Amino acid sequence: MGIEKEKIKILHLATYSHGGAGTATVIFNNYLRDAGYHSVILALNTNGNTPGVIQYKIKKGGFSFFRYRQLKQKYKSDTQRWNELFRANSYSTRVAFDDQKSMATARDIIKQAGFTPDIIFLHWTNNFITPEIIAELHKLTNARIVGIMMDNAIFTGGCHYPFDCEGYTTGCKECPMFKAKTSLPAEIMQRKIASFPEDMEMWGTTTDCRRAEKSLPGQNRKITPILFPINTELLPTASKEEIREEYGIKRNRKLVLLGCTSFNGVDNRKGFEYLTSILTLIKERAPELPEEVSLVVVGEQNSRIFEHLGYNVMKLGFIPLKELMKVFKMCDLFVSTSIEDSGPLMVNQAIAMGTPVAAFGIGVAEDLVKDGKTGAKAELFDCDTLSDKIIELLKSDRDFKTGCLQTFEQQSREMSPLAQLERIINERTTK
Secondary structure, three states, X not given: OOOOHHHOEEEEEEEEOOHHHHHHHHHHHXXXXXXXXXXXXXXXXXXXXXXXXXXXXXXXXXXXXXXXXXXXXXXXXXXXXXXXXXXXXXXXOOOOEOOOOOOOOHHHHHHHHOOOOOEEEEOOOOOOOXXXXXXXXXXXXXXXXXXXXXXXXXXXXXXXXXXXXXXXXXXXXXXXXXXXXXXXXXXXXXXXXXXXXOOOEEEEOHHHHHHHHHOOOOOOOOEEEOOOOOOHHHOOOOOHHHHHHHHOOXXXXXXXXXXXXXXXXXXXXXXXXXXXXXXXXXXXXXOOHHHHEEEEEEEOOOOHHHHHOOOEEEEEEOOOHHHHHHHXXXXXXXXEOOOOOOXXXXXXXXXXOOOOEEEEOOOOHHHHOOEOOOEEEEOOOOHHHHHHHHHHHHHOOOOOHHHXXXXXXXXXXXXXXXXXXXXXXXXXXXX
């Protein structure tokens, strides 16, 4: 007997339905809707009328007077504690920290969603969904709850990316993010351990799953590697040559795509300093390449550094996703120098377009980047090796399209979120 997909109610919870994590959530939701499931996002912040997205609104009238005052007082107290830590310069701003405060309630989430979910996906939920709300949602709905690892906050004491810290394996009692001593990370960790339902799962890249398996909240849980879907409706039908002609690119020009939401030297998990080091090494070792290569930069327009390094730069800024997929297709290589990442989704998008990727072995690059088949991969921080491999790729006339498309198809099948979703549904129906 087949699954009656339209009868399965799926709720996605997210702080945003836009931006990097928000867009990924919308893509994931649409992926399930296209597969025939009743799937809806409830987001704390939205940027318009996106199909399948409902904005969660804090409604004073939705609570009793005393309950509202109680929530408000706790929210103010948690905010004050966080602000005091921040103002005291006790917190390193290298990466975001999840301080777990919220004015939402589980009952109001269900009410505003308009249905009782069978499955709840948690995406990037900073300052929206707390461990206690997760526990209450499970109690009220008996839904299977799945944490989608957009980052690592689901199993840490609050940091979104732990870098080389493994405090999440021992309770986050000594957190390097804080210069002053604080018990906040350990408290958050204990709240997660106490609140997470026994059957709660975590899904993400192989890299994140390895960490989650070692974490205290991840122990004795189902932790599954998945490949995040892309929006196949946006895949361009035009050929690489046609897109290049549209952009006025010469046929013999090599195009290297660089991009992320921002090139930021403060939150350096995207590895901006490593990117500039690699470009410098390429120029030193293959001085002819900057004359043959154009850097196509999408995202924040902080690209003058590349010009100063002696490269021709094509600045596109922030472009719609449909246009971005065309850019992926017209480029010869996408370079990702992330050193801490649960993606980036741009790796998925590039390889799905048949464009090879050069990256450090972190995030989704571990699952998709295969040396000589879909691009080139180097050990974390190894700029020397990655630079040499990029030079080799740019000097080669080899066509990576077939290898990329075959790998993406294979990994999409073997790491399918739909397969895991069907497993959960079958487990629930056979109980």
